[in-house]
Amino acid sequence: MKTLRTIADVRAAVRAARADGATVGLVPTMGAFHDGHLSLVHRARSESDLVVVSLFVNPTQFGANEDLATYPRDEGRDAELAAAAGVDILFAPAVTEIYPAGFATSIHVSGLTEVLDGAARGPHHFDGVATVVTKLFQIVAPDAAYFGQKDAQQVLVVRRLVRDLDMPVRIVACPIVREPDGLAMSSRNVYLDAAARERATALNRALDAAEAAVAGGRTDAASILSAARAELAAAAIDPEYLELRSADDLRPLEGVASTALLLVAARVGAARLIDNRTLEAPST
């Protein structure tokens, strides 16, 4: 595995691989790797000849009061894990390589970005995501790019971006990887102390309770949300949002007719956590 720092070096490496007929898979990350990241890498590895992982803590997607300064960073460990997982190129640029002085462009995907995390974190968040993803796609020109369903709204925003701007990239969404006790893996889980780590398992239980409600025929939003809310309340978690929305376009839903997304965000101890579950109406 090569660690590359510049756009020019990445382009040269990708060009050389393409000249040999290689297909290219890209996994965008902010580092602090866990098995969720590695699941994307394994999927990319199984489908691509050249696997590029970007490691870039993207400052433009953080708000002024968010955790940019404290976000966990350990490039040495990430490089070891990436090499062991079969990554060919780790692209770990400096902030100035991606945003040189005078950088003035922002990509805004309207609608999808104004709800849920877009409302909670502010419009800069998905503008930052859309802008950096666009840049990474321009730099690497991958055939496919791999994202986690953990960030379900991000997947929808990226799909819309790619569709609207005719980007020739296949977007692959990979399932949420969880700890044995159900907590969705996240780089931010390191912020949880022991008590908060225990309480954090309530997010997955809330999604389980919602899924059980739907399986039991209670497919209206009120029943689903109250089943989920009860699990959160038992752990003294007051969610930032807990919402039932369309899995296609995030419009609010009154119930689960076929497929729906239940999305939750909550502060637990020092961490802001998100999780979601795809709910399917029982076949009758």
Ligand code: AMP
């Ligand atoms: P991040 O480094 O947090 O920006 O995440 C990089 C990619 O890994 C994103 O596409 C995330 O959705 C994905 N990811 C993060 N956590 C998980 C997880 N627990 N399961 C699956 N994918 C994940």
